[in-house]
Amino acid sequence: MSEQPAAPQAFDETRPPDLLYTEAEEDLRAAVRSLLAARADAAAVIAATGSATPYDRRLWDSLASGIGAAGLLVPEKLGGQGASHREAAVVLEELGRSVAPAPYLTSAVVATEILLALDTRAAPVAALLADLAAGRTTAVLALPPATPAAGAAAALTGTLERTVPSVADAAAADVLLVPTAGGLYAVAAEDPGVSVDPLVPLDLTRPLASVTLTGATGTLLAEAAPAQAAVARGLLAGAGLLASEQLGLAEWCLTETVRHTRERHQFNRPVGSFQALKHRMAQLWLEVVSARAAARNAADALATGSPDAPLAVAVAQAYCSRTAVHAAEECVQLHGGIGMTWEHPAHLYLKRAKADALVYGTAGRHQETVAALMELPAP
Amino acid sequence: MSTAPDAADIRRRTRELLAAHPPATTGPTDFLRARFDAGLAWVHYPAGLGGLDAPRSLQAVADAELAAAHAPDNDPRRIGIGLGMAAPTILDHGTDEQKRRFLRPLWVGEEVWCQLFSEPGAGSDLAALGTRAVRDGDDWVVDGQKVWTSSAHLARWAILIARTDPDVPKHRGISYFICDMSDPGVEVRPLRQITGEAEFNEVFLTGVRIPDSRRLGPVGDGWKVARTTLMNERVSIGGARVPREGGMIGPVARTWRERPELRTHDLHQRLLTLWVEAEVARLTGERLRQQLVAGQPGPEGSGMKLAFARLNQEISGLEVELLGEEGLLYGDWTMRRPEGVDFTGRDAGYRYLRSKGNSIEGGTSEVLLNIVAERVLGLPAEPRDDKDVAWKDLAR
Numbered sequence: 001m002s003e004q005p006a007a008p009q010a011f012d013e014t015r016p017p018d019l020l021y022t023e024a025e026e027d028l029r030a031a032v033r034s035l036l037a038a039r040a041d042a043a044a045v046i047a048a049t050g051s052a053t054p055y056d057r058r059l060w061d062s063l064a065s066g067i068g069a070a071g072l073l074v075p076e077k078l079g080g081q082g083a084s085h086r087e088a089a090v091v092l093e094e095l096g097r098s099v100a101p102a103p104y105l106t107s108a109v110v111a112t113e114i115l116l117a118l119d120t121r122a123a124p125v126a127a128l129l130a131d132l133a134a135g136r137t138t139a140v141l142a143l144p145p146a147t148p149a150a151g152a153a154a155a156l157t158g159t160l161e162r163t164v165p166s167v168a169d170a171a172a173a174d175v176l177l178v179p180t181a182g183g184l185y186a187v188a189a190e191d192p193g194v195s196v197d198p199l200v201p202l203d204l205t206r207p208l209a210s211v212t213l214t215g216a217t218g219t220l221l222a223e224a225a226p227a228q229a230a231v232a233r234g235l236l237a238g239a240g241l242l243a244s245e246q247l248g249l250a251e252w253c254l255t256e257t258v259r260h261t262r263e264r265h266q267f268n269r270p271v272g273s274f275q276a277l278k279h280r281m282a283q284l285w286l287e288v289v290s291a292r293a294a295a296r297n298a299a300d301a302l303a304t305g306s307p308d309a310p311l312a313v314a315v316a317q318a319y320c321s322r323t324a325v326h327a328a329e330e331c332v333q334l335h336g337g338i339g340m341t342w343e344h345p346a347h348l349y350l351k352r353a354k355a356d357a358l359v360y361g362t363a364g365r366h367q368e369t370v371a372a373l374m375e376l377p378a379p
Numbered sequence: 380m381s382t383a384p385d386a387a388d389i390r391r392r393t394r395e396l397l398a399a400h401p402p403a404t405t406g407p408t409d410f411l412r413a414r415f416d417a418g419l420a421w422v423h424y425p426a427g428l429g430g431l432d433a434p435r436s437l438q439a440v441a442d443a444e445l446a447a448a449h450a451p452d453n454d455p456r457r458i459g460i461g462l463g464m465a466a467p468t469i470l471d472h473g474t475d476e477q478k479r480r481f482l483r484p485l486w487v488g489e490e491v492w493c494q495l496f497s498e499p500g501a502g503s504d505l506a507a508l509g510t511r512a513v514r515d516g517d518d519w520v521v522d523g524q525k526v527w528t529s530s531a532h533l534a535r536w537a538i539l540i541a542r543t544d545p546d547v548p549k550h551r552g553i554s555y556f557i558c559d560m561s562d563p564g565v566e567v568r569p570l571r572q573i574t575g576e577a578e579f580n581e582v583f584l585t586g587v588r589i590p591d592s593r594r595l596g597p598v599g600d601g602w603k604v605a606r607t608t609l610m611n612e613r614v615s616i617g618g619a620r621v622p623r624e625g626g627m628i629g630p631v632a633r634t635w636r637e638r639p640e641l642r643t644h645d646l647h648q649r650l651l652t653l654w655v656e657a658e659v660a661r662l663t664g665e666r667l668r669q670q671l672v673a674g675q676p677g678p679e680g681s682g683m684k685l686a687f688a689r690l691n692q693e694i695s696g697l698e699v700e701l702l703g704e705e706g707l708l709y710g711d712w713t714m715r716r717p718e719g720v721d722f723t724g725r726d727a728g729y730r731y732l733r734s735k736g737n738s739i740e741g742g743t744s745e746v747l748l749n750i751v752a753e754r755v756l757g758l759p760a761e762p763r764d765d766k767d768v769a770w771k772d773l774a775r
Contacts (some may be wrong), residue, residue: 016620017665020673258756273759275745278752285751286682293662315662318655367651376635377648379642 002244003147017306018086019296026091031067032094035059040100043358049204053171055295060172063091063102064135065197067073070108071133073237079130089244089299096248096324099205099348103138105170109241111139111177111321112148114184114234116122118222127150127184137301139175141234142167142211148361149239150309150369152232155179160187163212168359170196170209178218184227185218193217203355236313239360240302243295243316246356250288250320250327253349257281264336277334284327291323314369321357321366328353384422386440392431393419393444407451411487413773414450420486424470428482436672453488457718458561460530461485461492465538467506467611472555472596472604476574481536481557493527493534495582496605505540505747506549506602507765507773510584512541512556519543519556519594521564521587527740531567531580532716534560538603538608539589545771552770553601557593564588574732575712610686620668621661627685627694627730628657629725634701641701647649653694660686678755685747688737691722695730 012260021029038061048054064070067215074080081087088109096106115129133138143155145168170176176194178185187194193216201208222230258281261272271277298316302310328350331341337345357363371377384392400413414420415429419441445452455462462485469481484490503509510523522540531537537558544552558565564587569577577582595605624632635642635650643659663686667679691717709728722733738744752758 016665016669017662018669019662020669020675067550179530252754258758262758269762270759272752273761275749275761278758279748281756281758282748282751285756286685287681289682290659290686293666294659295482296666297662307620315655315658318652319659367648367655370655371647371651374632374654376647376654377639377642378647379639379644 008342015304015306017300017304017312018066018162019293019300021090021290021296021339022086025087028067028069028341029090029094029229032063032069032091033097035062035067036094036100039325040098042348045098045100045348046342046345052198054204054207055103055172056100059100060102060138061135063104064108064138068135069104070135071111072127073109073112074133074370075118077171078116078126078133080133083242084303086296086303088311089241089295091244093248093251093295094239096250097252098353099249099345099352101172101205101207103140105238105242105245106140107132107138110141110234110238111175111239112234113237114141114177114230115139115221117233118184118226121219124186124219133270136170136173137174138212139177140167140169140173141231142170142176142178142187143231145208145355146207146358146361147235148365148369149232149235149313150361150365152179152228152235155231155363156183157181160185160213160216161209162220165200166208167196167211168206168208170211171198171207172338176211176287177221178213179227179231181224183223184221184230184293186221187218188215191216191218201355203351207356234313235360236310237302239317239366240298240309240313242356242360242371243291243298243313243320246320246324246353247288247291247295249349249353250284250291251320251355252329253324253327253346253353254281254284254288257284257331257347260335260338271334279378280330280334287323287326291320297372310369311373314373317361317366318363318370321363324353327356384431384437385669385760386437387432387438388446389419389422389433391469393441396613397448398443402448402450408487408489409678409703410451411453412483414445415483415486415685415709419445421466424482428470428478429486435534437737450669452741453486457530457533458485458488458491460494460577461490463537464494464608464611465492467536467605467751468555468595468608469557471607474592477593486717490535491530491533493530493537493560494608494666495528495531495537495584496608497527498524499526503743506553507770508540508542508553510539510541512543512554512589513545514662516589516592516598517591518588519554521556521558521584521589525582526570526579528567528665529583529651529720531560531582532569536560537582538595539661540605541597543601546769547599548767549765549770550602552601553594553605554598555601555604556589557585557595558589559593562589564726569714569716571714572730575734576715576717578717579748580745583644583689584685619667621642625661626657627691627698627734630723630727631694631698631701634698641703646697646701649697653690657690657694660690678751681747681751681755684741685744685751688744690735691730691737695727695734700733 008319064295068081069091071080078084102103114133115125142164159180173189176187178187192212195212196209199208215272262270264271294316301312338344340375387639397415400410418431419651420429422433422438424437498508512519512521537560539556540553541559542552543554564585568581570579570581571577670677710726753760
């Protein structure tokens with residue numbers, strides 16, 4: 001070849017991503033962890049999954065309003081905490097570790113990011129944003145959870161007369177953000193024209209419902225063009241921070257598996273002393289360590305508005321999806337029989353990990369994004 | 380007591396060195412000796428031994444000044460074993476006389492060092508080594524065979540561990556020596572490896588005499604001393620930032636972009652998976668580097684070698700397949716003795732073969748997984764029956 005193409009997405013020598021945690025982030029983690037330990041231990045979460053609305057209202061109020069986690073992405077002048085995706089990612093690590101049902105990713109990240117991408121001087125946008133940031137209201141995007149950021153354009157179709165077959169956390173939402181060909185609408189869940197019908201989800205800790213709109217009235221938040229960009233940005237942030245949830249989930253699975261195999265004795269030894277098992281856990285540790293770097297990189301890129309963010313998010317999703325599933329599958333296997341029971345929480349993590357592997361796009365979809373951004377095209 | 384020097388002191392001392400010994404008019408060896416004597420060789424070493432008792436992080440200040448002045452360096456690639464392994468061991472366990480005698484020519488590069496540890500019968504189980512050292516008056520007489528010794532054919536000195544007491548359990552009967560590679564009992568033979576070249580040597584020791592004054596640490600305490608050496612072997616990761624596509628994935632990605640006729644669907648999926656894993660490994664290394672800079676070193680370093688070994692092997696294996704007919708060719712099987720090793724150098728076939736060593740050298744991946752499992756995760760060790768048995772009674 002005579003012409004050598006320059007490597008795309010040239011490496012930014014000037015500003016390396018900050019991949020560590022700040023002291024403030026560690027303080028936030030400690031507050032969220034202690035709240036979840038008090039209100040959402042494994043037995044409580046398993047018991048709650050018996051209901052189609054397993055959400056704990058008091059837990060959400062403490063997390064969203066008490067700790068202020070719902071407003072982390074929102075600037076102070078718009079009623080939020082003026083923090084960033086880095087802090088929201090830490091909250092999601094802890095939620096992943098606990099798998100407590102809470103509409104944080106859907107409402108406090110995706111819906112909130114969509115509103116932040118709109119004209120926040122417009123009264124309906126500002127009012128809803130302030131309510132979300134304060135934890136008074138929750139909102140979800142009325143799209144199927146597997147929709148990737150690249151699916152934003154196709155999502156703006158049809159009218160307010162429609163059925164969305166599957167929406168995550170719809171049962172916990174006060175407001176639905178509904179994309180249509182005419183733009184993005186906010187529709188109150190209590191509107192008589194709205195019907196939210198629970199589905200039977202694989203992941204019991206992130207409930208799904210079908211949403212049917214017949215004669216509902218909504219408030220137009222944005223015309224189609226800005227709405228499309230905003231939905232794409234919301235889904236990008238969702239995918240990027242989902243990586244942190246997956247990291248927390250994988251970390252729990254590894255920690256519990258190590259704990260179990262140190263205590264469980266067979267053949268007159270702790271089973272964790274067998275190389276066949278310990279090598280698998282060491283390998284998992286390496287994946288968790290790597291997932292942490294990938295997830296922090298995505299959170300930092302989103303927080304700083306880096307042009308590298310789409311690549312950082314795609315890399316993090318392609319990696320962390322697989323790490324979470326691998327960790328949860330190893331957790332079940334290395335727990336032996338107890339890992340197959342309803343009583344032990346391992347199944348909650350397996351179900352969440354497998355469902356998360358589809359949410360906002362599979363690892364394969366994200367690798368296609370890598371291929372496009374890095375100019376590594378298919379044959 | 381004087382306080383440790385700060386960045387301004389280091390900068391001032393470096394400028395004084397450059398003024399007194401202008402690199403343009405000073406021979407490289409003279410300049411490096413002067414730099415050592417000014418305490419700017421390794422600033423965290425003690426004063427008088429090439430350092431200033433300064434924080435290790437301040438070395439960067441001196442290095443930046445010296446690089447800007449185009450001062451000669453000591454070619455760390457050529458003397459890596461001396462710098463990375465022999466020097467910290469001599470510093471920790473050597474006598475004052477040993478430190479004065481050996482550290483300066485080691486750092487300057489006048490004397491190359493090699494490491495006589497591994498044996499044909501003692502690889503992962505290094506403490507089972509059988510090279511014997513027998514006391515004879517003021518000397519030790521050494522007989523045995525060592526292997527995987529890089530730089531043995533260039534080295535003036537070697538760090539050597541040998542068995543001084545076969546009647547006690549293996550970890551307790553070892554002593555640590557500095558071996559003169561010019562002794563007539565030392566025979567160095569190149570060890571040709573699967574790439575065709577010979578980076579390493581076999582070293583045969585026959586009646587080699589080592590004065591007791593060249594013993595490092597107490598008799599029988601050699602395993603403890605060797606741990607200092609081995610810990611330093613794995614510290615080197617986490618230095619410089621690596622650019623995206625900076626490792627072995629780089630040449631594969633370039634080939635993919637430049638030669639569309641080679642692309643297949645299967646290769647595409649594998650390439651993307653490996654590209655993502657290589658990028659994540661790069662970020663993991665970057666995170667480790669940031670932790671070190673922030674003074675919070677984590678255990679992540681033990682995992683990085685595992686990750687890079689597997690990635691290098693899979694990426695280079697993919698590259699051979701991607702190249703199609705060219706993948707069936709090999710650059711050159713000529714038996715050569717390279718001065719250093721370049722994992723990303725030469726052609727895809729070489730990279731594929733050389734990377735096989737990445738999961739063996741410096742601790743096999745299997746041993747490293749044990750180390751991660753036991754030291755990082757706190758999993759119990761396998762039951763062992765070799766710890767309380769005299770070395771001479773072990774199965775071999």
